[in-house]
Amino acid sequence: EVQVVESGGGLVQPGGSLRLSCAASGFTFSSYWLTWVRQAPGKGLEWVANINQDGSKKYYVDSVKGRFTISRDNAKNSLYLQMNSLRAEDTAVYYCARGQGYNYPYYFDSWGQGTLVTVSS
Amino acid sequence: DIQMTQSPSSLTASVGDRVTITCRASQSDSISSYLNWYQQKPGKAPKLLIYAASSLESGVPSRFSGSGSGTDFTLTISSLQPEDFATYYCQQSYSIPFTFGPGTKVDIK
Numbered sequence: 422e423v424q425v426v427e428s429g430g431g432l433v434q435p436g437g438s439l440r441l442s443c444a445a446s447g448f449t450f451s452s453y454w455l456t457w458v459r460q461a462p463g464k465g466l467e468w469v470a471n472i473n474q475d476g477s478k479k480y481y482v483d484s485v486k487g488r489f490t491i492s493r494d495n496a497k498n499s500l501y502l503q504m505n506s507l508r509a510e511d512t513a514v515y516y517c518a519r520g521q522g523y524n525y526p527y528y529f530d531s532w533g534q535g536t537l538v539t540v541s542s
Numbered sequence: 543d544i545q546m547t548q549s550p551s552s553l554t555a556s557v558g559d560r561v562t563i564t565c566r567a568s569q570s571d572s573i574s575s576y577l578n579w580y581q582q583k584p585g586k587a588p589k590l591l592i593y594a595a596s597s598l599e600s601g602v603p604s605r606f607s608g609s610g611s612g613t614d615f616t617l618t619i620s621s622l623q624p625e626d627f628a629t630y631y632c633q634q635s636y637s638i639p640f641t642f643g644p645g646t647k648v649d650i651k
Contacts, residue, residue: 458588466580466588466631468640482639516587527635528578530599532587 423447423531425500425517430536437507441536443500443517448531451475451495454520456529457502459513459538469515470502471526484510507540514538544568544634548643556651561619563646565610565632572612573636579608579617582645583628591630592617622648 429441443455457469470491471480479491490503500517514535520526545568555561567573575595580588590599592608595615605620619626627650632643 465645466582466633466642468633468642471638471640480638518588521593525635527576528590528593528633529580529588530590530593532589534587 423519425519425531425533427515427517427533427536430515430538432539432541433507434542435508435540437540438503438505439507439538441502441504441515441517441538443502443533445498445500445517445519448519450498454522454526455491455493455500456518456520456526457491457500458516458518458529458532459511460516460535461510461513464513467513471520472500504538507538509540512538512540543639544573544637544641546632546634546641546643548630548632548646550646551644552647552649554649554651555622557622557624559622559651561622561626561648563617563630563632563648565615565617565643567613567615567634567636570613573634575611576634576636577608577610577615578633578635579606580631580633581626581628582631588631619648624650 424446456471472491488506492501516535517533518529519531547566549564577595579592582588596608607618629645629647
């Protein structure tokens with residue numbers, strides 16, 4: 422069974438940092454694109470970042486460029502999101518998801534339950 | 543960036559009703575069939591229903607169907623069931639940044 426489980430969320434002050442993790446199982450981790458998608462309280466879904474199979478290609482939404490870094494450790498079947506210079510508008514549930522497609526993640530077929538990040542003083 | 547719109551933003555329907563949700567891409571040029579549909583229930587993660595505009599994800603009931611290409615797309619639920627009351631999002635994967643529609647909330651009448 423495919424499983425992805427996020428962790429690392431919590432309360433952080435504006436300007437602070439947080440590192441999210443996503444542990445995957447049930448599939449060949451190194452063969453898939455991975456993504457982070459977030460959802461602010463009561464709002465819709467927002468794509469945050471993608472990373473390809475070997476970590477050589479990374480893409481970000483403009484609002485997090487230069488502040489967030491997506492990375493992966495294929496030996497540990499884990500995905501990460503390093504979030505720096507956090508702002509109140511980064512408050513959201515962050516989901517990890519698996520992408521389908523070899524050269525491009527055409528759609529996201531397995532999602533974790535999400536981890537809540539709250540940026541507040 | 544490609545902006546996605548959905549209509550209606552919400553709807554009220556009864557069990558057994560046929561429901562249609564529309565998604566439109568802002569870009570005047572086609573996004574081909576790079577359009578996916580997700581279902582989300584309160585407090586839960588999104589669930590993939592339809593990918594590539596009209597392909598049914600494995601395990602998803604056949605009452606769900608998708609159609610369209612270019613800029614206009616439709617998600618249809620042929621006979622609404624109690625477990626289908628949720629919010630539905632479209633998402634384009636034609637170009638980065640990937641973008642989602644604002645969602646359509648389906649409520650019980």
